Amino acid sequence: MPQGETTYVVVGGGQAAAWIARTLRAEGFAGRLVLIGEEPHWPYERPALSKEFLRGTGSVEAITLLGAAQAGEAGVECWLGQRVTAVDREARVVTTADGRSVAYDTLFLATGGRARRLPGLDSLPAERVHTLRTLTESERLRGALAGAKHLLVLGGGWIGLEVAATARALGVEVTVVEAAPRLCARTMPPVVSDWLHALHESHGVRMVTGVGIADITGTADGVAVALADGGRLEADQLLLGIGIEPEVGLAAAMGLALDDGILVDAQGRTSDPRIFAAGDVARHPSAFARASLRLESWVNAQNQAIAAARAALGGTGVYADIPWFWSDQYGVNVQMLGLPGLGTRAVARGAPEAGSGCWLMLDGSGVVVGAVAVNAARDLRVLRKMLEDGRAPLPDAWADTATPVQRLPSRPNVRAD
């Protein structure tokens, strides 16, 4: 294990960066540890930014993962509010925008991503247009919602839907516009899209799907959106929830292998063996998916970071989690396992569309590719254990709620090559 004068540097100040630093110390790394974050905040978790924190019932303290006291105690030098401008891989030196530099033995990139924007938005009044990725953006949106009558959400993905739910709880009218024919189409099967659509409409959200945007303009007291079908919507606040772009600028300049993210192996190692990457920015091989995945989830940011930190200290473990993700909307807990969007057949256990149950998703050959649970976290957890063991419940038995999931008849769950 590296000791003494060895220096490990983490570029990034989010959840993955914090777990890299925490894990390195927990696993006994005794060298110098420097974390360089672009945001001014101590490393924090993002899920609450669209929910409790946005609603005003959360706190910075509650979401902070590595605060001043903890960093001091653990001996993590945190350079906050500092942007890394260059990494010299030959000299192994990291340089920041304000001219500080540090030499590294091992480097971690946990640069995350930034909210995608649309061209032409810069002409709109800035106080009317929002994206949501950072704590600062959440605070800004919260302030805007306090005086808003009508929020227009562009993008019917998870961020857009969570903000819509929070805005409704705050008494704000909400319209969601999604260009695709259905919500969360990138990751979810139609049955889940339809359920989300109905859930939001039942809470008073106006849903416009399958309609693109022709133009966005500023008005005297807000923004106006011209829809591609000729319709027009006005609102006093606009949220863009159209995904993130992985922050790969630095990695590209360093010449690391990229493919919609930084390519890493199952231990988080990039094409440079001294450099690891983890979290939203990293694309890793997934044994479950039999493909490489770049996941933008809380658990991925945590567990991939932990795996990379351990690997950097000589560990032999790999990151092999089955993808898992959750969302909370209107007090409903939705959890997703595997790759449910690849499924073409949904088998329901219980009544997920009515607020409690779980859809098992099968592909065309009958292999279980994932599941989506509505207020049924426990069933999904037991299913995860089965999938990890290479098995899946018989689809015909899945609906039998009288039998616990762990006692359902099962069969090997292997996709044909």
Place this chain on the structure above:
Amino acid sequence: MTEWHDAAATDALSDDEVMGLSIAGVPVALFRQEGAFFALHDLCSHGAARLSDGFVENGCVECPLHQGLVDIRSGAPCSAPITEPVRSYPVRVVGDRVEIALDR
């Protein structure tokens, strides 16, 4: 002096099972492991989730919200993201009843 509260019948749980209880208004998760009973405060130390809704495996309960692991016998954190222990309560068996003490 310890005050014991009646919690459940000893045959109400099988090994590796958990049940959520309210004992004098306190949420308690009661576990059975290899024939013995253990009680934890029924709230994850990380997030607002009930451990009695969690998944029991290898002597740990996994929080249903964030997959953090807690040692059933001690309440000690066993995996990320949980870093703080969960309060554990003394348990005793009297006849065919399980009793829990809260005043520790």
